[in-house]
Amino acid sequence: RRIIAVTELKIMEWHDYKHLDWISEHCHPKASGRSSTESGKLPEEAQPYEARHVSNRSKAP
Incomplete structure (x- = not known):
């Protein structure tokens, strides 16, 4: 067995x-x-940082 230390x-x-x-x-x-x-x-609820594109810019006429 190996011992792994997190430093x-x-x-x-x-x-x-x-x-x-x-x-x-x-x-x-x-x-x-x-x-x-x-x-x-992972299930969707377990992914708090999943990228979701939300546009804040208004559309040009």
């Missing part, structure tokens, strides 16, 4: 977590608790 914690945007999820599934498929054939996306 620094960085708050990241949601799109960065998708990349980390891809790494954990492809390097250690059993570690994530999901098979590699399932989607790595």
